[in-house]
Amino acid sequence: MGDPVVVGVDGSASSFDAIDVAAREARLRGVPLRIVHAFGHPALHLPPGAAPWNPAGESLEPMVHGVVARAEKQAHAAAPDIEIARSVVAGEALEVLEIEARSAALAVVGSRGLSGFAGLLLGSTALHLAAHGRCPLMVVRGRPDPAGAVVVAVDGSEAGQAAVEFAFAEAVLRKAPLVALHVWNTWSEGAYEGLPVDPLSAVVADVDRLREAEQRLLDRTVAPLESAFPQVAVERRLVRSRIRPALIEATGSAQLVVTGARGRGGFTGLLLGSVSQALLQHAHCPVVVVRGRG
Template sequence: MSGEQDAIVAGTDGSEGSLRAVRWAAREAAQRHARLHVVHACAPLVGLYGAGLSALRGASEQIRRAARERLDEAVRVAHDAAGDEVVISSEMPEEAASPLLVERSRRARMMVLGSTGTGGFTGMLVGSTAVQVSAHAACPVVVVRGREAAEGPVVVGVDGSRGGERALATAFEEASRRAEPLVAVRSWNDAEFPGYYGNLYLTVDWDEIEKDEQRTLTEQLAGWAGKYPDVEVERVVVRDRPYRQLLEWSSRAQLLVVGSRGRGGFRGLLLGSTSQALINHADCPVVIVRPGQDQ
């Protein structure tokens, strides 16, 4: 069985942002009684012409040694955060970060990444790695950023999509496990209504639309509330853009959960604009859940 099988997987590149993600992952692994697998992607001089030359081979070895030191540091950080309660494994494949982490996500319980960093030795910013992995991972991806509060609600964005339904499942599970309330946010705005109605736009009954949104949210939450009767749920329906509301709630949340509209193929990357805004600006860790991910 490989090290990442059903484990929490933390990607690291030696940056402070990624080490912070490793600490978060280690604490989560201890609370969940799960294993932790730490991954450092190291692809020295990939694609360089003449990489077989002795000078370049020497540079590659230096890069590998430095990468091993950074991986060892991340493992020490994980042990310090989790103590002896967690089984910790690690690996340093010579592969590019994003496709490697997506592949590891197929057997992982959760993938944890930092929101900023140098991208290790692949020349890729961790921010872009986080976006790519979030758009393609086979398990929920946590981007650790902002505050790390020990208390506070779990906040979930509700939009009625397949990804949103799976985000609801994840949010209820997290709220129940953390013994915290759940805030379900459904936001809508006038930009969602076609502009070709002309003057009819002025006759739209916004109060009636808000009532419809309230009813829709209640229906979407009903099944999950019955499955998790221990979770106190606050319903929030507001006329605003989703990312603005969720960013505001992130300043009070312990965890923020949203769905993703990821598509296959790195060149065809599509991560919802709301998800991207939260990865870049949220004030607490963000969980991205894609359609098709099993809960």
């Protein structure tokens, strides 16, 4: 078997929604499911120099038969034939899940955890893993259309290219069509193609040339993967609009949306772009964030 699907569970309703999805993802990939439960604040309890996380021992038997046992039972109900492992760890959830996910094919979390503040749309664990995780992260949210397409945000960045490759593989697994969506507008970000820009309004002057340039970006990103995955029905969709609202709208009829962690317009040093954050907070279906090869 390959690397497992790792899912974090903390007892919240959101994390138990993630258990169902993660179990089905493990079955889809033919890999084990690893259920991870982290507890405590090791900085308050461990001696100086101790590791930030430690596998739990037999003294935690009641906890294992509590939240984690319920999660395992739910996972078996969702996908009876998968192999399931438990990992109950003393440590801070962000660090524990980041470490556990290093050897995972996919990490899955709910959009909100027990520690979420009222009014927040995205939990700190999901946001942290999206920014720092080593493997693709699926954040479970919304009401996906099981017959819908896999939607991928195409932006020409390195992480965007990795996201497109991941999305094609997902479309094959799910036997689903794929929508390669590239959203553009007339602001000066289009000047990377050498198009004329009005310095006062920061708007590209030649809209037709910009549209052609954006179409070329979409075509050269998608075409090689269409050849590599001929079984996938692909729609290349070029949309002139505000980027974040257009992507969020496209998720309304999707079963999954895939995005890179950072786009070409991101600021140096930021680990998660504004488009990815917008999808994580507002998409109508589960979101997968894929980091670039670097």
